[in-house]
Amino acid sequence: MTASKSFTITYRILVSDNESIDAKIEGICLEQTVELPRSVISDEIYASIVAKPEYIHQVSPNNWIVTARYPLANVGDEITQFLNVLFGNVSLVPGVKVIDVSWSDVPDTILPGPAYGIQGIRDKLGIPGRALSCTALKPVGFSANQLAGLAFEFAMGGIDLIKDDHGLANQVYAPFDERLKRCVEAVNEANTQTGLSSWYIPHVSAPGDELWRRYELARAEGAGAVMVCPQFCSPEVMSDIARQENSLPIMAHPAFSGSFIMDPTHGFSLDFLYGKLWRAMGADFSIYPNAHGRFSFTTQDCLDINEGCRTTNVPYKSTFPTPGGGMQRETVSNWLQTYGPDTVFLIGGSLYRHPEGIRRAALEIRELLEVY
């Protein structure tokens, strides 16, 4: 296999007391390639097609870190088959968690990385050093004009990125096309008054061609970026957007992704999914549930995701970590000290609760981010 191109997948593996690690590794290497027992495949197929473990490290009695090497030809040139090799049938095997890939071995025709990355986004926004603020327009049920009114207030308060809630799609309350137009107008109007350059970011997740229609409309109307939920759109969607000439930046939202990371012994590690994988797929921003919010992540979990988004050990531009979900305006300065300025702080509900209204709440966030 040494002559052909190959890449590695690294797993955290839990074995039960009656399992042998060697048998479990061989099972994974067969399952994710030939899907046949060793006894019925030829030596030639075994040598050239079946994955081979190349690093096996025991962390504790039942926990192992294992890296296996796969022929790149088993993937071909499609992200669907890459995901299949990454976690197809082994998704059904208990105790298998994918924690890394040798990304530099994976062609950018499969996974291109972000079109802009943290520096490219800073350049587009004209914000060289500080952390960015983000908020979500909601609730579903509001009209396009009501949502645009909120967008205006947030932009007047200087929120950098004003995105749709992921619950806004194309409902009758605020149909996509109308919402897009009203919110772009509102944010542009505010930008004229403030001299700032806040972005409106519409949520474009939709079936098939309709996603592309919304994306193109968002670009034509002058949206700053688009938001996509990678877990219920095609896996190539972010990459295909990132490859467009002069594309809109992409914000990835974690809806429907929780099952991949909820079980500590199965699925993907947090930094793998919300950091490296979505980054490889093309996300300029990766939204994830912040620690101590409504969800169950720890501060260390979040630091790990941030590292996956920003590490220079992968061949892609970086991704802006975008912690949100239960982020309080009172706690942003603490989080800023913990996460550093290459972070987007997504603050939703707590801005809506401010006794003096959302423009005032937004201004306070802006002042806070300018100071640090």
Added chain:
Amino acid sequence: MTASKSFTITYRILVSDNESIDAKIEGICLEQTVELPRSVISDEIYASIVAKPEYIHQVSPNNWIVTARYPLANVGDEITQFLNVLFGNVSLVPGVKVIDVSWSDVPDTILPGPAYGIQGIRDKLGIPGRALSCTALKPVGFSANQLAGLAFEFAMGGIDLIKDDHGLANQVYAPFDERLKRCVEAVNEANTQTGLSSWYIPHVSAPGDELWRRYELARAEGAGAVMVCPQFCSPEVMSDIARQENSLPIMAHPAFSGSFIMDPTHGFSLDFLYGKLWRAMGADFSIYPNAHGRFSFTTQDCLDINEGCRTTNVPYKSTFPTPGGGMQRETVSNWLQTYGPDTVFLIGGSLYRHPEGIRRAALEIRELLEVY
């Protein structure tokens, strides 16, 4: 909400010792709709938009079954947003498992169900009563001619459904177009000799338009059906195929789906995902890992999936349960007695191991299914 159209989602909910079930339910009903605290939304939005629990049943001290009713207008008319309402942000909440939906309230523009179902497949195949046999062409690494040679032998032995392994995509070893042509030819030639009507079923999962190109080519060349991995294709793909005039039947493969069902306290119940949801999406066949094979399902798990595939309590045509993965030719007759004749038995590796070759192995399976 009673005046507007609505639908229900039923959850199995686990509360920890310091959680209240009422607070957890309210959290879900807010999270999956307005994504704001109750205190910052108006009474009007609360009444018309937020989900409402309508059945709360304590199963054991920490386990509850809860049904909540959602306005259909929150979904609109798109499967992406349906999945968002179904399990978007709550996928990030521990202890939440979706176990049912009031399917008859969901428009068929979102979820159409299978185009054929069990009876339609039987009519197309001309097999009125008995269970069906299925096998997989593999391993990846074989040439199109080698795979076609296997297909010929399986068809000569009378296997009804001869599908690609899901590991076959468009690799250089056996590119899709060539594999399709060779395998259709091989199975047609065998059918001419046997007088039977075995189907070749190519795996068409691919990014975007390429999936559709493969689907159309499969139809043009005369494939019997197509196989798709729903979990790494767009969620609308099966529905869109099922809606085509004179469409090819659809076989759904569980690759990449394991995270949704692995945790007993989170995700989807087995009968929900592999039964009702994939059925609603349009799968004529639902492949799942059989009990006592390489994976970890119990016989009761499989019976539950079969019930989800076949129940008449949903407004869709039925789906052929297709247990596979570690199904042994020696144990098929026992499984047939357990699962009944409205089942497809997917037998892979054990046919390849038969000392007298795969045609002989296939003939034994056929004899066995004809007898019962």
